[in-house]
Structure formats: C-alpha cells, structure tokens
Amino acid sequence: MKTYTKYLTFNTKNRRELIKITKDVSQAVEESGVQEGLCLVSAMHLTASIIIQDDEEGLHEDIWKWLENLAPFKPDYNHHKTGEDNADAHLKNLLTHLQVVLPITKGRLDLGPWQEIFYAEYDGQRPKRVIIKIIGV
Amino acid sequence: MKTYTKYLTFNTKNRRELIKITKDVSQAVEESGVQEGLCLVSAMHLTASIIIQDDEEGLHEDIWKWLENLAPFKPDYNHHKTGEDNADAHLKNLLTHLQVVLPITKGRLDLGPWQEIFYAEYDGQRPKRVIIKIIGV
Amino acid sequence: MKTYTKYLTFNTKNRRELIKITKDVSQAVEESGVQEGLCLVSAMHLTASIIIQDDEEGLHEDIWKWLENLAPFKPDYNHHKTGEDNADAHLKNLLTHLQVVLPITKGRLDLGPWQEIFYAEYDGQRPKRVIIKIIGV
Numbered sequence: 001m002k003t004y005t006k007y008l009t010f011n012t013k014n015r016r017e018l019i020k021i022t023k024d025v026s027q028a029v030e031e032s033g034v035q036e037g038l039c040l041v042s043a044m045h046l047t048a049s050i051i052i053q054d055d056e057e058g059l060h061e062d063i064w065k066w067l068e069n070l071a072p073f074k075p076d077y078n079h080h081k082t083g084e085d086n087a088d089a090h091l092k093n094l095l096t097h098l099q100v101v102l103p104i105t106k107g108r109l110d111l112g113p114w115q116e117i118f119y120a121e122y123d124g125q126r127p128k129r130v131i132i133k134i135i136g137v
Numbered sequence: 138m139k140t141y142t143k144y145l146t147f148n149t150k151n152r153r154e155l156i157k158i159t160k161d162v163s164q165a166v167e168e169s170g171v172q173e174g175l176c177l178v179s180a181m182h183l184t185a186s187i188i189i190q191d192d193e194e195g196l197h198e199d200i201w202k203w204l205e206n207l208a209p210f211k212p213d214y215n216h217h218k219t220g221e222d223n224a225d226a227h228l229k230n231l232l233t234h235l236q237v238v239l240p241i242t243k244g245r246l247d248l249g250p251w252q253e254i255f256y257a258e259y260d261g262q263r264p265k266r267v268i269i270k271i272i273g274v
Numbered sequence: 275m276k277t278y279t280k281y282l283t284f285n286t287k288n289r290r291e292l293i294k295i296t297k298d299v300s301q302a303v304e305e306s307g308v309q310e311g312l313c314l315v316s317a318m319h320l321t322a323s324i325i326i327q328d329d330e331e332g333l334h335e336d337i338w339k340w341l342e343n344l345a346p347f348k349p350d351y352n353h354h355k356t357g358e359d360n361a362d363a364h365l366k367n368l369l370t371h372l373q374v375v376l377p378i379t380k381g382r383l384d385l386g387p388w389q390e391i392f393y394a395e396y397d398g399q400r401p402k403r404v405i406i407k408i409i410g411v
Binding site: 001036037038051052053054056057058059061062063066070095096097100101102103104105110111112113114115135136137 | 232
C-alpha cells in the first residue's frame with residue numbers, strides 16, 4: 001500500500017476567489033504512483049472549502065451570489081466580538097463542506113466529464129493551506 | 138489490500154428524483170470482497186448528489202420543498218446565458234454535497250439503523266453516472 | 275495495511291449541542307497504530323453531523339442562529355405526520371453533512387491550526403452513535 005501527502009498554499013489577491021486546482025491534484029496523484037485508491041483534498045482552514053463544479057464563469061457568479069445570500073457578510077455576528085470580521089466565511093465553509101474525496105482509477109483522478117476541482121476562498125489575502133492525502137495501491 | 142470500482146448509471150423519468158441505492162452499494166461491497174475498509178459513493182455529474190437519509194416519504198417531500206426554497210429553479214441565473222436552465226441543480230448539489238464515504242465492517246456497510254443511501258437527481262431525464270470506489274482488506 | 279473501528283455514543287442533555295471530540299478522535303488514531311492514512315468520522319443517525327470548526331463560543335452562537343434560520347424547527351413538516359417532530363434536524367444534517375474524512379500523517383491527525391472536530395447534535399436527549407473508521411499503514 002502506498003500513501004502520499006502534499007500541501008498546497010494559497011494567498012489570494014481578493015478576499016473571495018475560486019481557484020481551479022484540478023491540475024495540482026492530478027499532479028499529486030501522478031507523484032504518488034497510486035493506481036487504485038482514494039485522494040482526500042481538504043482545506044486546513046475554517047474559512048475556505050474544496051468544491052467540485054463546472055468551470056463556467058456565469059455559474060461561478062451564481063454561486064457567489066447564492067453564497068452571499070445564504071451566508072451574508074455583515075457586521076453583527078457574535079464571532080466578531082473577538083475582533084474577527086469573517087463569521088460569514090465560516091458559515092460559507094459549513095454550507096459547501098471543507099473537502100472532497102476523489103477516486104483514483106488506473107493512475108488517474110476518476111472524475112466525470114465536467115467535474116473540476118476548485119479551492120473556494122472565503123477570507124483570503126493571507127497564506128492558507130490545503131492538504132492532499134492519497135492512499136491506495 | 139483490495140480495491141474495487143463500479144459505476145452505476147441513472148436515467149430518471151422525472152427531472153428531480155430520490156432513488157434509494159443502498160442495495161446497489163451493498164452489492165458492490167459484497168463483490169469487492171473487502172471486509173474492513175472505506176466505500177466512496179460519488180456523483181460524477183455536477184447536478185446530482187449522494188445523500189444519506191431516512192426512507193420516509195413525508196421527509197422526502199420536506200427535503201424537496203426545502204431544497205427548492207434555498208436553491209430555487211428560476212430563469213434568471215447567469216449560467217443560463219450558456220443555454221442551460223439548470224443552475225439551481227448545481228446549487229442543490231453544492232448544498233447537499235456530491236458524495237458520501239461509508240465504513241465497511243466485517244464485510245458489510247456499517248450504517249446506522251435508519252441510514253439509507255439515496256441518489257438525489259436534480260436535473261435528470263438523461264444518463265448520469267455514479268462511481269463506487271472501495272478500498273480495504 | 276491496518277484498519278481500526280471505534281464507536282462513540284452521545285446522549286446529550288439538551289436537544290441541540292456542539293460537543294468537541296478532537297481528543298476522542300486523536301485517541302482512536304493513536305489506538306489504531308496507523309502512521310499514514312485516512313480517518314472517517316461519521317454520524318450513524320440522520321439528525322446529527324460531524325463538523326470541523328473553530329472552538330469559539332461566539333461563532334457557535336452564530337452557527338446555531340444560522341442553522342435555525344435556514345432549517346427552522348417548526349410544526350408543519352410532512353415528516354411530522356409520522357409522529358416525529360424533528361424534520362428540522364434532518365435538514366440541518368443535510369446542510370452541514372454527516373461526516374468528515376481526516377488525514378493522518380506521522381501517526382497524528384493532520385489538522386490545520388484552528389480545526390477542531392465537533393459532534394453537532396440536532397435532536398438529542400437519547401443515545402446516538404458516531405463511527406470512527408481508520409485505514410492506513
């Protein structure tokens with residue numbers, strides 16, 4: 001059995017960003033030498049997520065608008081009494097889940113035709129990490 | 138270590154459906170010969186999910202009503218400028234997550250007493266795939 | 275390859291509670307002897323979740339308020355025709371996802387600096403189980 005660990009670091013220009021990381025994850029799978037197994041991709045912070053979606057700009061705009069509607073950025077969260085201003089980012093993380101587990105088949109990510117992997121940053125402009133953990137044969 | 142891969146294809150009659158697939162997944166676990174391990178069940182499309190819930194019709198009605206309220210089908214999404222009309226299905230997928238990872242113990246899915254596995258279709262009436270990936274011993 | 279299974283049981287005093295279980299999961303990882311692998315932590319009921327968040331009281335208040343707003347406790351769910359009164363708890367489970375998969379590196383949970391594991395109970399005051407399933411080397 002093989003295992004492989006890789007960390008990615010993101011320091012986004014904007015507070016909120018979607019960054020396509022399918023190639024980074026594919027490269028980690030290649031480096032692992034795993035032919036059949038599972039690949040966990042998980043945010044190591046509480047204010048970002050890993051999501052699988054379509055690489056279509058209009059849809060991304062819809063997603064941001066929807067997230068802002070269901071977990072709005074606003075001043076009056078209790079969490080902000082600590083000096084933070086990012087409670088909305090914690091809620092957006094809860095809503096979209098922090099992670100995905102991807103199948104590896106014949107040495108490659110076994111994704112559907114339009115499935116792209118995105119790092120969803122909800123409170124960026126500082127270095128934040130993602131872990132890729134691969135196990136298999 | 139053993140690994141096993143199986144694909145299920147669904148072509149639903151209705152646009153939105155919940156289909157119980159506990160037996161299909163259990164059968165894949167049996168076919169794998171894995172006694173102790175993990176079983177990933179993941180939608181390969183961006184407009185469907187795998188969820189674990191109760192097989193109770195009233196609850197399913199509540200879930201559909203709730204999903205429609207939080208991620209409504211409507212014309213004015215940006216994604217629809219591409220000719221699509223299914224942005225709501227992408228948002229419903231994000232809300233409910235595309236996948237589950239299930240424990241296998243003593244050769245069987247180790248689920249709680251009321252946990253049933255469902256394929257949640259949000260934009261059907263065409264063939265769509267689900268991957269089952271099992272690893273363990 | 276090693277595998278390890280452990281069940282935790284919670285019987286909360288209140289209907290809704292967040293219980294920090296990072297130590298319980300860390301202990302299971304230690305007991306497993308796994309150095310590199312994956313650790314699934316999953317609710318075995320349909321009305322509770324495992325979430326990763328910050329151990330900050332104000333944020334927890336924000337999370338409860340947010341959950342109650344998006345998946346409110348109220349009488350008029352169809353599920354309640356069965357005699358139940360917990361449809362909101364099923365929806366809260368769907369919203370926050372039932373489970374997480376955690377990386378194990380060098381014999382320890384490989385979490386980010388503020389990531390704590392919580393059992394989120396949405397309909398407690400009765401014994402409910404969580405499964406921890408670890409696989410790796």
